Amino acid sequence: MTGSASELARRLGEDAEAVCREYLSNGYRSGNHWIVGDVRNTRGRSMHVRLKANVKGPAGKWVDEATSEFGDLLDVIRESCGLVEFREIADEARRFLALPRPQPLVSDQSRQAAAARGSPEAALRLFAMSQSIAGTLAERYLAGRGILLTACERALRFHPGCYYRDLVTGETQMLPALIAAVTDIEGRITGLQRTWLDPAGNGKAQLAAPRRSLGNLLGNAIWLGLESGAPVPVMAAGEGFETMASLRTVMPSLPVAAATSANHLAGLTFPPGCRRLYIAADADAAGRHGIERLSQRAGEAGILALALRPRLGDFNDDLRHLGPGHLAAWLGDQLAPDDARVLLPSA
Template sequence: MGSRGLASDLAWRLARDAEAVCRAYLSSGRRQGNYWVVGDVHNAPGRSMHVRLRGSESGKRAAGKWTDEATGEFGDLLDVIQHSCGLSAFRDVADEARRFLSLPRPAPSITQRDRPAASGSPSAAHRLFAMAKPLGGTLAEQYLRHRDIVLSARERALRFHPNCYYRDFATGEMVALPALIAAITDLDGLLTGVQRTWLEPDGYGKALVAAPRRSMGNVLGNGIRLGFEPGVAIPVMAAGEGLETMASLRTVFPTLPVVAATSANHLAATTFPPGCERLYIAADADAAGRHGIERLSRRAGEAGVVALVLRPQLGDFNEDLRRLGPNHLAAWLQEQFVPEDVRIHLPCA
């Protein structure tokens, strides 16, 4: 059975028990007469999306069909599973639908013609980032503020998904959780991947799962860039491993372009924009971080870029920000920056 035939079959099976599907994947809504009413297909609270619970076998009035009056979007219950769980590849959507319906997985097909974008590919990352919402006013922004990170509302690299699909690789268990979605881009601003940070429902910490942070797509040499504008010269920048570390630097130096490389190995492979003269490298207190810093410093020197290492007082710069405060962190960093960069990037310096 091709992907179209499989999709039709699964959508029909789901529609036979449309209310149960809605209760499982659109739990923020409620039943009103013959419809399930919710905010949107991502399971946000509200009343603009209506799912038909009973109807004909096919057509617009079929059970399982939905319409969002606010956006004009429409679809079936497979779309509900895709968006509410934050899935991108059809294979993953079909697997989740089979799990809900208690159906066995089919034998592998020998044809590759209908193969969707591979899970974890740049295409899958593009789809997930497109489905996510702007950061402002979301649980992800609350998570960052709880860590005393304050970023401009114009930061386009960070988004929020209320129901991002998480798979426990040890048990195979799948669950939808809220997540901070960070774009991983190259020097031209092209999205090559995303990093997902799954969050607690109250936004006060990372989700209690085995791996609350994972990246997908092409990461090596790329990173989460804050304050970068394609085509704009970047003579001075900072790089480090973690998003919270680099966002903490940008909280106190709000005009300094920074890139989070997502790991020590990826930090060592960070690429420099043309015309870069000075690179500040944010250190963390671990051995892997030190190796990444040494390799990146060596590469910077070979490229004619001056590399300067920034040292935190505690474990990392986010811990400094939370425990010592932004003014203390700014003063500590001011001693490590070139005076010219302090005047440009530190407010009221």
Template sequence: MTGSASELARRLGDHAEAVCREYLPNGHRSGNYWMVGDVRNTRGRSMHVRLKTSTKGPAGKWVDEATSEFGDLLDVIRESCGLVDFREVADEARRFLSMPLPPPQLPGAQRQPAAKRGSPEAARRLFGMSQPIVGTLAERYLAGRGILLSTRERALRFHPGCYYRDLVTGETQTLPALIAALTNLNGQITGLQRTWLDPLGQGKAQLADPRRSLGDLLGNGIWLGHQPGAPVPVMAAGEGFETMASLKVVMPVLPVAAATSANHLAGLTLPPGCRRLYIAADADAAGRHGIERLSQRAGEAGILALVLRPQLGDFNDDLRHFGPAHLAAWLSDQLVPEDVRLFLPPG
């Protein structure tokens, strides 16, 4: 946990009961614990917050017996206030700590409704808190992967301090992140993918899982070059964002969609009027199920499905090792001749 977050959590623990009365008013005290339904302030008793430091642990730590979730009072503030950005969580904690003994929340007092963890609303809030990638660490990260995209790609944003929680230890920190929105065919954001970045510009952050998705993912994708409502007679789809963005580099007018996983690729919703679908493969055997299932669904809908295969592990490997001209030449032998003329710029 970063020093500032650790210190805020410790100071909140010093006033654990007051924090619970403020942010979990649907609960009640029972001995050395505050009992409530869950971290989102639902009525019940499955979650208990330790109010005083004991041999069992420090004040402010909590466990939800029903879901096995656990955390500290910063998590309570985040969930009860519906916050996503850690800086806002920290600001709210500092506001609270400026009042030594705050009174309980008055009945009927209104807060911003909490966005359920992992929900499409949480995804939309985080995307709204982010900024365009132009001139940011996210743009430099993509450029380092050989991915140079149009500034008109609205699916991509940058967050300078995105909240990361270690799922094993429960520790938290804030790191810069590339934010990629997943949308439905109408352009509505249903989820997003976060890629945490090394603050010094050394690629992805050194984390066990530097890439995570949230929201409603099935059927939706990270769309590049797609205008909601516009016809999509030819498109490409694949699992990974960087794989599909690499194809977009050499075929800039071809709409592409990244489904984020093999299972989600299998369930990707295809736009009405699509006639040809190129499916990007990679060397991962786990992805074959997604390719086969999507190909089957496309065939049942009367869509010609063709698999594009890289030379190396995936198309980003090809782009970085061989360059865009070589990748374009490699793809030209796999595309329908009409699509070579439409989507591959002249060499």
């Protein structure tokens, strides 16, 4: 067996159901598919893995209908185990292929626990390998998006050569990346989001998927301005990092949380003492279910949930095309009067 990505993926596909039982233990078989919540082994039904080759394609290919993500079984190993480097992914694939077929009744709890441990550890490892964004391509990228954050934003880092694998071709490359830590409300890193950048400084890298997340994301977020354990009476939450960082740019005293997806937004854990929650909504209403579910949960917890809506597509569009002054004025009309006076001193 060669060590190429395509060969490893093909060999894994020959035993696709055993791979799924090992790495997607929260799923189940239905016909010719393994059904699970997502590639990170979350419970659910949106991701389908083809178990046997047919006219639609080879075994081992999968698609997540909720996010439009797709890939092969190497991607399953990477995400479910929280691996970062291709060498680690290939080593784990070789280890699995050397084992006998897993039996369906073998306890899945130990496998799930191992995967859960692996993802945060991989995130911590990559975060530790990264550096401050000050003076780097990552800082220039954010500034180009109109996002100006202080040096005390500890969630953001820069990696000059972060591993990227094309999910279709299997080709790999090393590219600079903005690294954003996903943490719980105590400040513990549970995952991260990577945004690969164009080495020439022209925004994001020209990739099919220039932004990916790994780790334990549900309930957690990319937090800006959160002090571990401190009460957070007023905060804002939304899906995208750049949307929330744009709000933080014009309201630098407001703690904000970027949940990375609509599903994760719906399950966000509220920090202690939260009384008012502003939820950032895109103009096209994408992710409406996540917003509605988060609003419902906030109400059940006695938290007043209020929507913030952009003038254009999202708040980063507003920041870039209308400017921080116009964005601040637009937000001032949507904030509670007390919050507007505190968060927008010039309002």
